[in-house]
Amino acid sequence: MVAGLIFDIKRYAIHDGPGIRTTVFFKGCLLSCWWCHNPEGRSSGTELMIWPSRCIKCRTCISVCANSAISIVDNSIVTDRNKCKVCGVCAEKCPANAREIVGKRVSVTELMQEVEKDIPFYEKSGGVTVSGGEPLAQPVLLDAFLGACKEKGIHTALDTSGHAEREILVKISKNVDLFLYDIKIMDNEKHRLYTGVSNTRILKNLELLDSLGKRIVLRFPLIPYINSTEDNIRTMCEFVSDLRNIKEIDILPYHKLGVEKARRLSKEVRIFEKPSIEMLDHSLRLIRSFGLKVKIGG
Numbered sequence: 001m002v003a004g005l006i007f008d009i010k011r012y013a014i015h016d017g018p019g020i021r022t023t024v025f026f027k028g029c030l031l032s033c034w035w036c037h038n039p040e041g042r043s044s045g046t047e048l049m050i051w052p053s054r055c056i057k058c059r060t061c062i063s064v065c066a067n068s069a070i071s072i073v074d075n076s077i078v079t080d081r082n083k084c085k086v087c088g089v090c091a092e093k094c095p096a097n098a099r100e101i102v103g104k105r106v107s108v109t110e111l112m113q114e115v116e117k118d119i120p121f122y123e124k125s126g127g128v129t130v131s132g133g134e135p136l137a138q139p140v141l142l143d144a145f146l147g148a149c150k151e152k153g154i155h156t157a158l159d160t161s162g163h164a165e166r167e168i169l170v171k172i173s174k175n176v177d178l179f180l181y182d183i184k185i186m187d188n189e190k191h192r193l194y195t196g197v198s199n200t201r202i203l204k205n206l207e208l209l210d211s212l213g214k215r216i217v218l219r220f221p222l223i224p225y226i227n228s229t230e231d232n233i234r235t236m237c238e239f240v241s242d243l244r245n246i247k248e249i250d251i252l253p254y255h256k257l258g259v260e261k262a263r264r265l266s267k268e269v270r271i272f273e274k275p276s277i278e279m280l281d282h283s284l285r286l287i288r289s290f291g292l293k294v295k296i297g298g
Contacts, residue, residue: 015298
């Protein structure tokens with residue numbers, strides 16, 4: 001039975017492709033973007049998320065932890081993540097829901113049972129979107145799930161960074177109706193600095209999907225002073241203009257929703273400014289000057 005790890009299912013999604021959609025979030029990502037808004041999706045394993053604001057200091061978690069990973073220091077509950085085995089007992093026993101295990105192992109059959117509940121809402125334009133994390137990090141689960149969706153006649157969209165082996169992408173693409181493809185930074189060294197990986201494979205895979213005639217909407221996360229420069233946007237538009245099947249770009253303005261989630265996971269937090277109205281307007285005008293359709297995405 002094909003199975004894998006997800007961390008969320010979002011119903012009635014309207015910003016992850018056309019129509020009303022069910023978005024399934026796969027766990028695991030090979031990128032480490034400084035501005036990641038889903039830090040709970042980066043690790044390929046289960047994780048413990050802690051909500052300090054909910055904690056009532058009842059010490060139940062301390063009493064049930066078999067690994068002595070939880071203690072009280074200066075009247076605060078402290079978790080030693082080096083000792084924590086992410087067994088989930090503390091989360092299960094916490095009466096205040098201050099602890100949560102992020103990551104659930106599911107089979108394709110279980111995923112389809114959830115998706116099929118939403119089919120009446122899809123109508124003609126809706127469907128399923130797979131996001132993450134990076135769905136291509138779990139290619140076996142992704143291929144099986146998308147195939148099962150297509151067997152039911154469900155429209156499929158894949159939200160991806162494109163960072164995967166060519167063979168994997170070609171195989172997966174057969175069951176994808178729409179690619180929501182991230183383009184972040186065109187300069188390779190800057191891309192490596194801010195995401196942890198080269199953009200060479202990503203750009204080549206974008207060209208590959210275009211050559212296969214796949215429908216693609218580019219997603220451009222606008223991060224002030226990282227990729228908001230005119231040079232970066234112009235270079236991106238020049239690259240896109242040479243492709244045949246990409247005529248639309250969604251600008252995704254940076255937001256801080258991932259910051260608090262990162263803190264709850266004890267992960268490194270980087271905070272950026274929100275793009276100004278002037279920065280957004282300039283980016284829109286610049287992209288439109290290349291004859292490309294562009295809008296502010298959700």
